[in-house]
Amino acid sequence: xxxxxxxxxxxxxxxxxxxxxxxxxxxxxxxxxxxxxxxxxxxxxxxxxxxxxxxxxxxxxxxxxxxxxxxxxxxxxxxxxxxxxxxxxxxxxxxxxxxxxxxxxxxxxxxxxxxxxxxxxxxxxxxxxxxxxxxxxxxxxxxxxxxxxxxxxxxxxxxxxxxxxxxxxxxxxxxxxxxxxxxxxxxxxxxxxxxxxxxxxxxxxxxxxxxxxxxxxxxxxxxxxxxxxxxxxxxxxxxxxxxxxxxxxxxxxxxxxxxxxxxxxxxxxxxxxxxxxxxxxxxxxxxxxxxxxxxxxxxxxxxxxxxxxxxxxxxxxxxxxxxxxxxxxxxxxxxxxxxxxxxxxxxxxxxxxxxxxxxxxxxxxxxxxxxxxxxxxxxxxxxxxxxxxxxxxxxxxxxxxxxxxxxxxxxxxxxxxxxxxxxxxxxxxxxxxxxxxxxxx
Amino acid sequence: xxxxxxxxxxxxxxxxxxxxxxxxxxxxxxxxxxxxxxxxxxxxxxxxxxxxxxxxxxxxxxxxxxxxxxxxxxxxxxxxxxxxxxxxxxxxxxxxxxxxxxxxxxxxxxxxxxxxxxxxxxxxxxxxxxxxxxxxxxxxxxxxxxxxxxxxxxxxxxxxxxxxxxxxxxxxxxxxxxxxxxxxxxxxxxxx
Amino acid sequence: xxxxxxxxxxxxxxxxxxxxxxxxxxxxxxxxxxxxxxxxxxxxxxxxxxxxxxxxxxxxxxxxxxxxxxxxxxxxxxxxxxxxxxxxxxxxxxxxxxxxxxxxxxxxxxxxxxxxxxxxxxxxxxxxxxxxxxxxxxxxxxxxxxxxxxxxxxxxxxxxxxxxxxxxxxxxxxxxxxxxxxxxxxxxxxxxxxxxxxxxxxxxxxxxxxxxxxxxxxxxxxxxxxxxxxxxxxxxxxxxxxxxxxxxxxxxxxxxxxxxxxxxxxxxxxxxxxxxxxxxxxxxxxxxxxxxxxxxxxxxxxxxxxxxxxxxxxxxxxx
Numbered sequence: 001x002x003x004x005x006x007x008x009x010x011x012x013x014x015x016x017x018x019x020x021x022x023x024x025x026x027x028x029x030x031x032x033x034x035x036x037x038x039x040x041x042x043x044x045x046x047x048x049x050x051x052x053x054x055x056x057x058x059x060x061x062x063x064x065x066x067x068x069x070x071x072x073x074x075x076x077x078x079x080x081x082x083x084x085x086x087x088x089x090x091x092x093x094x095x096x097x098x099x100x101x102x103x104x105x106x107x108x109x110x111x112x113x114x115x116x117x118x119x120x121x122x123x124x125x126x127x128x129x130x131x132x133x134x135x136x137x138x139x140x141x142x143x144x145x146x147x148x149x150x151x152x153x154x155x156x157x158x159x160x161x162x163x164x165x166x167x168x169x170x171x172x173x174x175x176x177x178x179x180x181x182x183x184x185x186x187x188x189x190x191x192x193x194x195x196x197x198x199x200x201x202x203x204x205x206x207x208x209x210x211x212x213x214x215x216x217x218x219x220x221x222x223x224x225x226x227x228x229x230x231x232x233x234x235x236x237x238x239x240x241x242x243x244x245x246x247x248x249x250x251x252x253x254x255x256x257x258x259x260x261x262x263x264x265x266x267x268x269x270x271x272x273x274x275x276x277x278x279x280x281x282x283x284x285x286x287x288x289x290x291x292x293x294x295x296x297x298x299x300x301x302x303x304x305x306x307x308x309x310x311x312x313x314x315x316x317x318x319x320x321x322x323x324x325x326x327x328x329x330x331x332x333x334x335x336x337x338x339x340x341x342x343x344x345x346x347x348x349x350x351x352x353x354x355x356x357x358x359x360x361x362x363x364x365x366x367x368x369x370x371x372x373x374x375x376x377x378x379x380x381x382x383x384x385x386x387x388x389x390x391x392x393x394x395x396x397x398x399x400x401x402x403x404x405x406x407x408x409x410x411x412x413x414x415x416x417x418x419x420x421x422x423x424x425x426x427x428x429x430x431x432x433x434x435x436x437x438x439x440x441x
Numbered sequence: 442x443x444x445x446x447x448x449x450x451x452x453x454x455x456x457x458x459x460x461x462x463x464x465x466x467x468x469x470x471x472x473x474x475x476x477x478x479x480x481x482x483x484x485x486x487x488x489x490x491x492x493x494x495x496x497x498x499x500x501x502x503x504x505x506x507x508x509x510x511x512x513x514x515x516x517x518x519x520x521x522x523x524x525x526x527x528x529x530x531x532x533x534x535x536x537x538x539x540x541x542x543x544x545x546x547x548x549x550x551x552x553x554x555x556x557x558x559x560x561x562x563x564x565x566x567x568x569x570x571x572x573x574x575x576x577x578x579x580x581x582x583x584x585x586x587x588x589x590x591x592x593x594x595x596x597x598x599x600x601x602x603x604x605x606x607x608x609x610x611x612x613x614x615x616x617x618x619x620x621x622x623x624x625x626x627x628x629x630x631x632x633x
Numbered sequence: 634x635x636x637x638x639x640x641x642x643x644x645x646x647x648x649x650x651x652x653x654x655x656x657x658x659x660x661x662x663x664x665x666x667x668x669x670x671x672x673x674x675x676x677x678x679x680x681x682x683x684x685x686x687x688x689x690x691x692x693x694x695x696x697x698x699x700x701x702x703x704x705x706x707x708x709x710x711x712x713x714x715x716x717x718x719x720x721x722x723x724x725x726x727x728x729x730x731x732x733x734x735x736x737x738x739x740x741x742x743x744x745x746x747x748x749x750x751x752x753x754x755x756x757x758x759x760x761x762x763x764x765x766x767x768x769x770x771x772x773x774x775x776x777x778x779x780x781x782x783x784x785x786x787x788x789x790x791x792x793x794x795x796x797x798x799x800x801x802x803x804x805x806x807x808x809x810x811x812x813x814x815x816x817x818x819x820x821x822x823x824x825x826x827x828x829x830x831x832x833x834x835x836x837x838x839x840x841x842x843x844x845x846x847x848x849x850x851x852x853x854x855x856x857x858x859x860x861x862x863x864x865x866x867x868x869x870x871x872x873x874x875x876x877x878x879x880x881x882x883x884x885x886x887x888x889x890x891x892x893x894x895x896x897x898x899x900x901x902x903x904x905x906x907x908x909x910x911x912x913x914x915x916x917x918x919x920x921x922x923x924x925x926x927x928x929x930x931x932x933x934x935x936x937x938x939x940x941x942x943x944x945x946x947x948x949x950x951x952x
Binding site for chain 1: 646743745746747748750751754767768769803829830831832834835
């Protein structure tokens with residue numbers, strides 16, 4: 001307590017103390033039990049005993065819980081505008097908050113595509129109105145995501161876009177990707193690519209391998225991803241641009257990224273929780289809740305991806321949250337759309353399959369889910385340093401809970417984890433000093 | 442098989458031999474003679490055994506007739522599984538034996554041979570199946586044991602032995618070809 | 634044993650060798666029924682069976698129809714079409730509507746792999762897969778096994794090579810599983826662009842040239858080559874396919890005696906198989922058709938479920 005005084009003028013400003021949690025902030029090499037004081041939407045101090053004599057503060061008891069910089073998801077789909085029956089920015093941001101995310105980046109494959117200043121501004125405003133997790137729009141690379149004409153990166157960034165991507169689709173033309181990487185340098189934003197060679201992958205419904213052969217489904221070979229990953233890295237080397245590889249799923253991709261980093265190429269990449277925990281066997285008897293793109297692959301791929309998360313070859317874990325309507329998923333496997341929701345299960349999946357099994361430590365998980373996403377996408381947050389925005393996640397890394405999709409805040413129910421008991425649960429999510437989510441007891 | 446009804450009052454008698462080998466063969470010889478007598482000879486006679494043991498018994502009877510009359514009458518086999526009236530309740534029987542009717546039965550005298558006559562439902566099924574093969578001028582029934590307990594109006598024409606068998610007992614005809622011996626045994630019914 | 638095959642027949646992969654044996658053995662007496670003057674038994678009298686065919690197929694549908702009618706069941710044919718977008722609703726809604734009319738069994742043929750599973754998990758009626766996409770065609774696999782068994786009197790140790798477009802063939806998959814489970818040795822032969830890349834994981838030998846396959850095999854199962862494969866670029870032309878992989882009389886005569894030729898039909902004469910083979914002494918194609926009805930009768934019979942509530946009423950009914 002010594003050395004720390006509250007000035008009388010502080011009273012009445014928004015003031016919150018997260019008391020007695022294990023504060024894990026890799027950005028400051030911090031891992032200790034302490035209180036975190038938040039004033040006016042900013043981190044004010046981390047020390048023990050802050051809560052004593054602070055009657056005018058709201059105090060949340062975080063004993064037995066972990067207090068970390070808020071999780072940031074650099075890849076999710078919020079469906080608005082165009083498919084509001086499946087998700088809105090408001091429901092998506094609420095789902096994010098329930099999952100412990102203080103910020104998400106929303107991909108532009110909406111209807112219409114978010115490829116201009118007005119559309120980007122719309123997303124930003126909807127997010128502000130929702131007042132849940134922050135939502136940073138990602139603008140399209142090409143108009144309509146048609147892969148032909150460049151969108152106005154500058155205008156979109158001016159309206160709030162933090163990156164550009166044609167995700168949902170790959171950028172097929174190498175020339176267009178080259179131009180995008182060069183042009184994005186002006187605005188210092190990453191170009192995120194969905195790596196999928198379209199002619200190889202065409203018509204594929206799951207990983208090409210022994211399971212697809214047994215089920216009689218056309219498969220997508222690992223090479224469809226790897227061909228584009230290496231292409232993108234070579235173009236990044238040529239242009240000096242920042243390429244961000246979305247949802248990496250294969251062992252081969254990991255090896256290629258390792259090479260790329262050794263070469264000094266400005267490449268970052270993400271992996272999704274489902275690719276760290278499930279294999280193609282999850283398809284079982286044609287379960288469409290195990291259908292997404294890129295598909296679930298083999299155990300060897302899962303193992304390589306986990307190793308890459310551990311050694312930093314893959315920089316961040318992102319959800320690729322992709323809600324779909326029940327009716328859409330309730331059809332023959334080949335016809336069902338790709339995608340699963342993930343905002344509300346990401347923490348638990350990561351804890352269950354990575355931390356509990358000792359692949360990575362808890363501080364490293366926080367790094368992959370918070371510090372590094374902020375850094376590589378140049379976003380505020382990812383740290384609890386003094387003066388940083390008060391985006392904080394409080395979670396219990398040891399709590400077991402049963403996944404029940406009908407209770408999700410997202411409108412989507414398409415999850416392969418339905419009914420499973422996982423470990424790791426968000427208790428409190430704080431955005432800009434406000435509590436936007438609290439676990440009901 | 443539907444579970445057996447509860448036993449009647451009194452304890453179930455232990456197993457006993459109804460026919461030993463010689464007795465069974467004597468009975469079969471008499472039955473063969475009666476069949477020929479019923480038909481007034483061997484013309485138009487066809488002996489059809491019901492799977493499974495009826496088939497072996499039919500074979501015996503055909504041999505015995507041949508010994509006496511120097512004529513080998515046609516012999517057939519009938520599997521009535523697909524005609525049972527209780528398929529809906531007990532589901533499919535995995536083992537469906539062969540049905541072989543080697544001659545045209547129209548206008549002929551078919552004698553059905555079976556080991557034990559009880560409720561009569563097997564014979565009912567056999568009659569339905571034979572009707573799908575043609576129209577005999579007469580169908581007769583020969584059984585080694587008539588144990589009573591009829592549930593349908595079916596009556597045998599040639600009987601080896603008529604006996605009263607309690608519902609908690611079973612009577613089995615054993616044939617050498619399948620069971621290693623020729624005998625008829627009366628025994629308590631073991632719960633299935 | 635009230636449900637020896639369970640509720641549905643969705644494929645051969647889930648069956649045990651005993652179950653396959655059971656189906657083959659049960660088909661024998663059903664063959665005899667098709668030889669009678671009155672080709673009918675009352676076994677499924679009163680049962681309602683719907684043939685739900687989303688893909689046009691005269692031969693399979695007619696074969697099932699004969700099987701159903703010879704068992705005295707009531708048959709309804711529904712020829713549905715589904716656009717690729719609305720197929721999902723069509724399938725579920727059609728099935729639920731039919732179930733509301735109290736049908737006992739559905740025989741389904743559909744263009745999407747997994748369609749039979751999809752249906753079976755959603756309705757209580759028995760579901761029989763008459764071909765789902767490129768996944769399985771179990772009754773075809775079973776009738777092929779029966780045909781081989783009839784001819785060779787065994788399946789164990791038999792060498793069977795499947796020739797053609799294995800990648801897109803549900804008949805191939807069903808055959809591979811059926812043959813392996815019954816102890817036969819299986820090989821495939823075809824252009825590599827028409828074999829799955831993981832084919833080795835299936836435990837089969839791969840021949841690149843059909844002459845080697847013929848040298849090795851006791852029997853060939855020749856698959857139909859579909860025109861679409863050429864149009865989709867998997868092979869350059871039908872003519873080249875016929876030159877390199879076609880089963881011709883000359884090719885067979887260079888082989889051992891008694892090599893059997895099977896074909897699921899319909900045949901592309903002059904493409905994968907020449908007419909003098911199809912109509913020649915090695916061919917058992919017509920036996921396959923005969924066995925098809927018997928196998929389908931056996932399957933329908935074995936799936937027809939017990940109704941336990943009637944068992945109560947039947948107590949005391951002894952044969």
